[in-house]
Amino acid sequence: MTEKLAIENLSEKNFDEFVKLMKLFADFEKLTPPDDDARKRLKRDGIGKNTKYEAYLFKINDKYVAYAIFLMAYGSFKGMPTLFLEDVFVLKEYRKKGIGQQILNFVVKKAKDRNCDRIDLYVLDWNENAIKFYEKNKFKLMNWKIYRMENKQII
Amino acid sequence: MTEKLAIENLSEKNFDEFVKLMKLFADFEKLTPPDDDARKRLKRDGIGKNTKYEAYLFKINDKYVAYAIFLMAYGSFKGMPTLFLEDVFVLKEYRKKGIGQQILNFVVKKAKDRNCDRIDLYVLDWNENAIKFYEKNKFKLMNWKIYRMENKQII
Numbered sequence: 101m102t103e104k105l106a107i108e109n110l111s112e113k114n115f116d117e118f119v120k121l122m123k124l125f126a127d128f129e130k131l132t133p134p135d136d137d138a139r140k141r142l143k144r145d146g147i148g149k150n151t152k153y154e155a156y157l158f159k160i161n162d163k164y165v166a167y168a169i170f171l172m173a174y175g176s177f178k179g180m181p182t183l184f185l186e187d188v189f190v191l192k193e194y195r196k197k198g199i200g201q202q203i204l205n206f207v208v209k210k211a212k213d214r215n216c217d218r219i220d221l222y223v224l225d226w227n228e229n230a231i232k233f234y235e236k237n238k239f240k241l242m243n244w245k246i247y248r249m250e251n252k253q254i255i
Numbered sequence: 256m257t258e259k260l261a262i263e264n265l266s267e268k269n270f271d272e273f274v275k276l277m278k279l280f281a282d283f284e285k286l287t288p289p290d291d292d293a294r295k296r297l298k299r300d301g302i303g304k305n306t307k308y309e310a311y312l313f314k315i316n317d318k319y320v321a322y323a324i325f326l327m328a329y330g331s332f333k334g335m336p337t338l339f340l341e342d343v344f345v346l347k348e349y350r351k352k353g354i355g356q357q358i359l360n361f362v363v364k365k366a367k368d369r370n371c372d373r374i375d376l377y378v379l380d381w382n383e384n385a386i387k388f389y390e391k392n393k394f395k396l397m398n399w400k401i402y403r404m405e406n407k408q409i410i
Contacts (some may be wrong), residue, residue: 126332141334152336153318153329154407174308176324176342177281179293184339187331209407231400232348237334243336244377245386246401247394249313249362251372254363 105166105202110146110155117164118142118157125189129224153186162250166190166205170210174250175218183211185221195229204237222246260321260357265301265310272319273312280322280344284379309339315357321345323358325365330373338366340376341379350384359392377401 108114119139126133134142145152158166158197167189185207211219221239222251223230236243259321261271274294275279291299301308313321323407328337340362341365345354376394390396 122331134334138332138334142284142331143332145329145336152262152327153331169329171329171338172307173328174300174324174326176277176297176308176340177286177289177293179289179296180335181300184328186329189276208404211404211409217409219404219409221402223402224285225398225400231402234404237404238408239404241379242377242401242403244401245380246397246399247376247378247386247389248397249363249374249389249392249394254366254372254374 102195104160106159106200107206108157108159110157112147113145114157114164118120118155121157121167121189121191122187124191128192129227140189141146156206158190158199160194160199165194166199166203168207170207171218172179172214173220178217179219181214183207183214183216185219188221189196200233200239204233259315261314261355262361263314265312265314267302269312269319270298270302271382273310274321274323276312276319276344276346279340279346283344283347284382291325310362313345313354315349315354320349321358323355323362325362327371333372335372337349338362338369338371338374340374343376356392357389358409397407 110118111176119142123133146155153169153171155165155167155169157168167187169186173184175182188203189233203233207219221234223234265273274289276299280287301310306325308324310322310324312319322342324341326339326341327389328339330337343355343358345358362374376389
């Protein structure tokens with residue numbers, strides 16, 4: 101049976117839980133988790149007015165089990181906003197229960213509400229479960245490469 | 256010798272030239288160029304306050320020869336904004352003159368001014384000239400796949 105999720109906006113109240121989940125996601129992805137400075141910036145940039153990203157936490161029976169972050173990008177040739185799905189993470193022991201699907205449905209509804217005509221996301225190439233999940237949900241693999249210039253070249 | 260570029264913000268004045276360049280870019284990329292409705296949305300979303308993307312045009316001797324579009328994304332684990340470079344296009348007959356390099360330098364400066372610690376972009380996998388150019392500029396290929404859900408699944 102699919103479990104009923106409660107959804108919360110990121111706030112002062114759940115911020116610590118949010119960072120805790122984000123650290124677990126970074127570990128899972130074998131990436132560097134947020135340090136203390138990143139934590140301060142995440143608080144400043146994600147709560148209140150003029151936020152730079154939008155985050156939601158998901159609870160089951162008062163336990164925070166998942167989070168999602170997205171932001172608004174833009175598709176120039178279409179002239180329409182793109183929802184860019186930055187992070188989706190479900191605690192390991194809560195996977196395979198339909199929670200990811202409920203979160204994706206929530207995100208698709210947000211995309212619709214914001215007049216986005218598409219949702220983009222990056223998947224690590226070894227993350228087969230994520231790839232299966234997104235393909236099942238009609239996401240298509242794009243024949244594009246992602247290139248990144250990092251801080252040493254910029255700052 | 257590198258030619259001297261004049262830089263203009265997107266405005267009512269240069270909007271028609273902007274769309275003309277964008278159509279040429281779409282043709283080059285074998286993608287669908289903006290139609291009349293997209294054109295209206297591009298005008299509404301790119302000029303004035305609360306724009307959804309940021310666009311610049313580049314001129315040599317009063318001829319519009321290039322454009323660039325970027326927007327602000329966000330890197331959650333770092334807690335820092337990412338400059339997402341949506342489009343860079345230089346007219347065919349003006350390539351190989353260092354114009355792309357001047358545009359990239361301009362974009363890198365923007366990233367620095369906005370406290371971004373990175374610049375992300377997508378390159379079509381067959382666009383070898385672009386790949387060479389970005390690799391020369393220390394962009395790194397990320398081991399991620401891009402997945403996209405398109406309008407039929409959303410609207």
